[in-house]
Amino acid sequence: xxxxxxxxxxxxxxxxxxxxHRVFLVAFLMIVISGLLFAVVERRSSLLDAxxxxxxxxxxxxxxxxxxxxRAGRIIAIVIMFFGIGLVGILTATLAGFFIEDREQKxxxxxxVNTAGHFxxxxxxxxxxxxxxxxxSDVKTRNxxxxxxxxxxxxxxxxxxxxxxxxxxxxxxxxxxxxxxxAEAVIVLSEDRLEPYTRDAKAILTVLTIKTLYxxxxxxxxxxxxxNAEHCKRAGADEIVVSGELGTNLLVQAALDHGVTELVSELxxxxxxxxxxxxxxxxxxxxxxFFEVMVSLKKENNVLCVGVKMEDGRFxxxxxxxxxxxxxxxxxxxxxxxxxx
Numbered sequence: 001x002x003x004x005x006x007x008x009x010x011x012x013x014x015x016x017x018x019x020x021h022r023v024f025l026v027a028f029l030m031i032v033i034s035g036l037l038f039a040v041v042e043r044r045s046s047l048l049d050a051x052x053x054x055x056x057x058x059x060x061x062x063x064x065x066x067x068x069x070x071r072a073g074r075i076i077a078i079v080i081m082f083f084g085i086g087l088v089g090i091l092t093a094t095l096a097g098f099f100i101e102d103r104e105q106k107x108x109x110x111x112x113v114n115t116a117g118h119f120x121x122x123x124x125x126x127x128x129x130x131x132x133x134x135x136x137s138d139v140k141t142r143n144x145x146x147x148x149x150x151x152x153x154x155x156x157x158x159x160x161x162x163x164x165x166x167x168x169x170x171x172x173x174x175x176x177x178x179x180x181x182x183a184e185a186v187i188v189l190s191e192d193r194l195e196p197y198t199r200d201a202k203a204i205l206t207v208l209t210i211k212t213l214y215x216x217x218x219x220x221x222x223x224x225x226x227x228n229a230e231h232c233k234r235a236g237a238d239e240i241v242v243s244g245e246l247g248t249n250l251l252v253q254a255a256l257d258h259g260v261t262e263l264v265s266e267l268x269x270x271x272x273x274x275x276x277x278x279x280x281x282x283x284x285x286x287x288x289x290f291f292e293v294m295v296s297l298k299k300e301n302n303v304l305c306v307g308v309k310m311e312d313g314r315f316x317x318x319x320x321x322x323x324x325x326x327x328x329x330x331x332x333x334x335x336x337x338x339x340x341x
Contacts, residue, residue: 027087034080041072058084113164116182118145122170123189137270139338147178170206181214188221200228204235211236274334281329291321303339307332
């Protein structure tokens with residue numbers, strides 16, 4: 001409903017800006033006046049029928065259910081037919097112009113986003129398409145709007161109506177246009193065109209800008225150098241991915257334990273196989289040991305528990321069997337699809 005009202009408001013702003021409300025007023029007056037005159041000269045028609053005839057004639061539809069029989073009625077019909085063709089052409093062009101302008105604004109990223117619960121991507125690189133594909137592969141975000149804030153000339157994704165583009169660098173204006181305060185999460189990508197140190201500096205500055213303006217939004221950031229992770233935390237990042245370290249560590253682990261990359265690649269991709277998910281501890285799970293819940297979930301739901309994010313924020317992989325789960329804990333699980341428990 002909000003989207004419809006927003007579209008109507010934008011259309012009215014477009015009409016006022018182009019001063020097309022005068023055309024609508026002329027069309028309205030022509031229909032009313034010609035209808036009144038038709039009712040007077042064609043005494044067999046009621047005022048409602050006369051207005052109906054005027055609308056049908058002005059729009060050049062011509063159903064033929066009501067036709068003028070007097071000379072004066074035919075003269076009125078001739079006049080509004082000629083003027084009606086022009087008015088209908090103007091109104092049709094107005095509607096077409098509005099939708100073309102709306103599409104161009106979306107393509108160039110100059111419109112204001114009107115959504116909530118969306119995901120925001122800050123920055124764009126070759127990994128941007130992979131991030132977009134992963135989000136669209138998860139059932140949770142398959143139909144959720146994705147907003148991109150980047151200094152591009154036009155949107156990199158044009159065949160997805162739920163992919164929205166905001167042109168510009170990350171600042172107060174672009175974040176406001178992207179409705180960052182209503183976003184589910186923000187993903188900050190490092191920019192490949194910059195030097196590694198500069199990449200991280202810009203990513204940290206982006207996180208700081210977002211968290212200063214919208215402290216409650218969840219921010220995930222990608223950096224290149226692990227030494228800058230502490231700076232990211234101080235800027236307010238909720239999760240940090242060190243792309244260089246992650247690849248290096250995985251490469252070494254693959255040499256030590258052959259085949260481990262296949263497992264990791266499957267778990268971190270939404271496009272095939274099993275994935276890692278975080279699920280809240282249900283009320284009936286609280287007070288039970290990790291081992292009891294792990295066995296129960298595996299038997300009943302074919303879901304494997306591999307770790308716990310405790311209510312104080314600490315994450316423990318493969319916790320002790322005797323660890324007692326609390327209501328605020330979250331379980332890290334492996335499953336074929338997002339668990340609904």
